[in-house]
Each structure stands twice: as C-alpha cells, then as structure tokens.
Amino acid sequence: MQTDFLDSNQLDQASKYLKNGEVVAFPTETVYGLGADATNEKAVKKIFQAKGRPSDNPLIIHISSVEQLEQYVQSVPDIAKTVISHFWPGPCTLILNKKGPIATSVTGGLDTIAVRMPDHPIALKLIEKSGVPLAAPSANTSGKPSPTDASHVKKDLDGKIRAILDGGRTGIGLESTVLDLTDPHKPTILRPGGVTFEELEDILGTVFESNPTLKDSSAPKSPGMKYKHYSPVKPVWILPTQLDLAKAIVNQLESDGETIGLLTSDDWLDELKTDQRKCYSLGKKDTPQQAAARLFYSLRKLDDEKVSMIMVEPYKKKGIGAAYMNRLEKAATRIL
Known part of the structure; x- marks a missing residue:
C-alpha cells in the first residue's frame, strides 16, 4: 500500500479516505492518532492490523462536539457533564455505557465505550468533515513509544496505512487521562494523562485510581492498562x-x-x-x-x-x- 503524506490543507482528501473505510493518522494535542470510522467494523480492524494491536485492547473514539456524545452513550451523568465543562475539548477520555452503531472491535466486546473530544484544530475539523466518530489509538507499532511527530508515524506505519496528516509536533506529548464514570459515585482514573489527578480531585472531590497488572486476565476497559507499552528497541x-x-x-x-x-x-x-x-x-x-x-x-x-x-x-x-x-x-x- 502506498501511504499518502498530507498537510492541513488536504483535510478533504483525508476525510474522503476515512469515509471510504481507510485508516488515516492525524495529529492531536496529546500524540498522533490512527483514525478510522468507529462505526465501520472492517475499517476498525485495519487499525489493529496496521499496529499489530491485541484485539481485546479497546480503542478511544474521538468526537468533534459534545452533542455528538449523546449518540454513542446511554446517558451523560451529571459528573460527566462537570468533567466535560472543565476539560473538553482536551486530554480527558471518559468511560461511559455505550449505545449506537459502534463497531464491536472498538470496545473489545465490552458494554462500555471510551470517548474524548481532542483539543486540536486539525483533529476537530477532520472529525467534522468525516461525519463520523473516529476510533483512534496512538499511530505507532503496538508496544513502541507513541508518536509525537509525523516522522514517527512514517517510520512505524509507512506502507501500512492510507495516509498521514502532518500537523507538526504535538503539544502535551503523552496520551489522555482515562476516567471511568460508569459508576458515577466512584470516578476512577484508569490511565493517568494530560489531565492530572489533582485537577480532577479539585472539581470532583474523591477520585480513585486503578492499578491493573500485566497478569490481569480480564478485558481492559481502557488502552494502556494491560499490555507492555512505549518501549524503544534499546533497553x-x-x-x-x-x-x-x-x-x-x-x-x-x-x-x-x-x-x-x-x-x-x-x-x-x-x-x-x-x-x-x-x-x-x-x-x-x-x-x-x-x-x-x-x-x-x-x-x-x-x-x-x-x-x-x-x-x-x-x-x-x-x-x-x-x-x-x-x-x-x-x-x-x-x-x-
């Protein structure tokens, strides 16, 4: 496969690829994401194939508006509305109970879904132009350091995906915080990230933290919980x-x-x-x-x-x- 290298003036072409079930890497404020139509099972499976990602490792869907959220979750509890008002758009992913036509591979077969609205103009415009939520893990070979520059994506995935949308270096450099709100009385951080424990505690009061191990045999609710990640070749x-x-x-x-x-x-x-x-x-x-x-x-x-x-x-x-x-x-x- 030939991988196209696109810039921010070629969003129409990138969104066309996504509508046609192809995979496109794009910048966010955290790291580069590897995007596909989250409602298209065949498209989502191309993400796992390109990355070499375990099939039970769920993906985060990326949306471009708060209104879009209601299409894919059963309800938006008050605690979620509070987090959204403070940290969306931004590096905070929410775990909520799912609904709607989301591909099974996105959620790893779970009844929950991970959703965020990125704080990056290219990402938001791309999602809006595509007209669908984008399932998007980090745009790297599974287990390697996440990409913070388009050149990193090229090194890992050139020839494996349809296009790379270059938006320069990312800002935060680490992935989003993942906050489980399926129990509104027990907000739990599943993965630390760009929104800190202290910032969440300031607005929510008590916040819990999950400490999974690599030996845990249960299906992870969030990326970054179960498998070895982020490793260079060198020790x-x-x-x-x-x-x-x-x-x-x-x-x-x-x-x-x-x-x-x-x-x-x-x-x-x-x-x-x-x-x-x-x-x-x-x-x-x-x-x-x-x-x-x-x-x-x-x-x-x-x-x-x-x-x-x-x-x-x-x-x-x-x-x-x-x-x-x-x-x-x-x-x-x-x-x-």
Missing part, C-alpha cells in the same frame, strides 16, 4: 532518584563497555554529560510538563543513536509527573 533503565548514585551507576556501566544514552533534566545533565555520551534534555527539573512533552520524542531519538542502552531520570509522581512515570515505567527494562 531503558530508570535511574535512581539520587544524583550521586545515578552518576556512579552510569560511570560503572560505561567502564563495563556500555555506550550510554542519557535522558535527564538540565540540572542532572550538567553533572552527567560527557563527550562520549549521547544526551537529551527533559527540561528543567521543576517543569515536569516539559519532561512529559519530551519523553516519547527523546526515547525515539535515542533509539536511533549509536548507544547500547538508554538511562532516564525519574520524576515525582505528582501532577503530570504521574503520567510521565506511568509511561516511563511501562517502557523500562529495569528500574534502579
């Missing part, structure tokens, strides 16, 4: 939180013949960088938003460098740091 080690200990470990591994790629804050790079090491910055230590935005992009960059392993600085699991650490721990070969 990824998470450094200890103490800089002196991290420095000693890096020095020892280098003495043992390893070629080190480093991904740390500017504060740590000042202490760890050498001419022999490939170094990428996560930004300032006190700006975890920068670290989140740069994580997947930099993991892919380091994976292309001539290094034998990648060593990454941990951040505190507060605010967006919780989502950063969730992705990093899933990507890691070893946590020191």
Whole structure:
C-alpha cells in the first residue's frame, strides 16, 4: 500500500479516505492518532492490523462536539457533564455505557465505550468533515513509544496505512487521562494523562485510581492498562532518584563497555554529560510538563543513536509527573 503524506490543507482528501473505510493518522494535542470510522467494523480492524494491536485492547473514539456524545452513550451523568465543562475539548477520555452503531472491535466486546473530544484544530475539523466518530489509538507499532511527530508515524506505519496528516509536533506529548464514570459515585482514573489527578480531585472531590497488572486476565476497559507499552528497541533503565548514585551507576556501566544514552533534566545533565555520551534534555527539573512533552520524542531519538542502552531520570509522581512515570515505567527494562 502506498501511504499518502498530507498537510492541513488536504483535510478533504483525508476525510474522503476515512469515509471510504481507510485508516488515516492525524495529529492531536496529546500524540498522533490512527483514525478510522468507529462505526465501520472492517475499517476498525485495519487499525489493529496496521499496529499489530491485541484485539481485546479497546480503542478511544474521538468526537468533534459534545452533542455528538449523546449518540454513542446511554446517558451523560451529571459528573460527566462537570468533567466535560472543565476539560473538553482536551486530554480527558471518559468511560461511559455505550449505545449506537459502534463497531464491536472498538470496545473489545465490552458494554462500555471510551470517548474524548481532542483539543486540536486539525483533529476537530477532520472529525467534522468525516461525519463520523473516529476510533483512534496512538499511530505507532503496538508496544513502541507513541508518536509525537509525523516522522514517527512514517517510520512505524509507512506502507501500512492510507495516509498521514502532518500537523507538526504535538503539544502535551503523552496520551489522555482515562476516567471511568460508569459508576458515577466512584470516578476512577484508569490511565493517568494530560489531565492530572489533582485537577480532577479539585472539581470532583474523591477520585480513585486503578492499578491493573500485566497478569490481569480480564478485558481492559481502557488502552494502556494491560499490555507492555512505549518501549524503544534499546533497553531503558530508570535511574535512581539520587544524583550521586545515578552518576556512579552510569560511570560503572560505561567502564563495563556500555555506550550510554542519557535522558535527564538540565540540572542532572550538567553533572552527567560527557563527550562520549549521547544526551537529551527533559527540561528543567521543576517543569515536569516539559519532561512529559519530551519523553516519547527523546526515547525515539535515542533509539536511533549509536548507544547500547538508554538511562532516564525519574520524576515525582505528582501532577503530570504521574503520567510521565506511568509511561516511563511501562517502557523500562529495569528500574534502579
């Protein structure tokens, strides 16, 4: 298959492909999505085929208006309306009870559906022009770091999908928060993301968090819960939180013949960088938003460098740091 490379002036062509049951990668504010008509079973199955994604791993549908939501869920409880009023459009996915003509593969056979409205002008216009909700996981080979640039999509999926719609680098750099509202009295975060636990707690009061394991045999309600994700080819080690200990470990591994790629804050790079090491910055230590935005992009960059392993600085699991650490721990070969 030949993959077309489109820009923001070619939304009509991209929407035509989607209407015809093809798969198109497109930008959102989080990461690039791999979109297909969520009401077309054959189209949705092309997503799983292109990515090599497990069939019981559900997809998020993307809509362009709040009114569109009512077509695909049984009801919109008051708690959902509160979240929507604060965080839509934006990086917050809601799990609600489904209705309507959604393809079975989208929900993994469950009675629930994951829905969000992205905060990106290209994504919103594409959904509107297509006239259907778009099922869209991240536009990468399953298990690899999510794509934050069209070039990442090309590397993974060129020749496997109909088109890539280039909208430049994404902003947030990590996927959306997934919030389960099927029990309105127990709002539960299934996956941390661009909307933080603290932000949800501020408007909802008590918020719960799910802690699934890779050994869980039940069908996941949300992407990012069950399977190993976000991993480069090169092994990824998470450094200890103490800089002196991290420095000693890096020095020892280098003495043992390893070629080190480093991904740390500017504060740590000042202490760890050498001419022999490939170094990428996560930004300032006190700006975890920068670290989140740069994580997947930099993991892919380091994976292309001539290094034998990648060593990454941990951040505190507060605010967006919780989502950063969730992705990093899933990507890691070893946590020191």
